[in-house]
Amino acid sequence: MEHNLPLGREVPFYSTSSTSSSVKCDKLSLGMGGILMDSFFYFNMFRNIISKFFLDGIWVVGFFYLLTKTYESDRLKQISKYVMGTALALLFIYSVMGSI
Structure with missing residues (x-):
């Protein structure tokens, strides 16, 4: 119906x-139509958040991976970990805010 x-x-x-x-x-x-539309909305929202985060996040991870492979330095590896973590956290917030 x-x-x-x-x-x-x-x-x-x-x-x-x-x-x-x-x-x-x-x-x-x-009735049930409203519940199904709500579940479709939330499924679509979470799918957009996850896909945007991983599609953009792979570039961040790839950049810092190649940077640490090109320049072998322990200090660079430590700095890269913190910068990559911060960049991924900001990217996740951006993905969530963009999907709401």
Whole structure:
């Protein structure tokens, strides 16, 4: 059973009585359709967050991997770990904020 009712709007409700009234459409009145749309929204949001984070994060990891392989230095490795962690944390926040 599919409902194509606009959420939050007054929809005419016709009954067998002589007076007609209107009902407000919300997720409860839509039943299972509202729950499925919510779950699809959250699934799509999490998929976008994960894909954006990993697609952009691979460039950060690859850059610092090649940097430490090119220049063999213990100090550079320590600095790279902190900078890479910070960059990935900021990238994750950016991915979340971009998907909301």
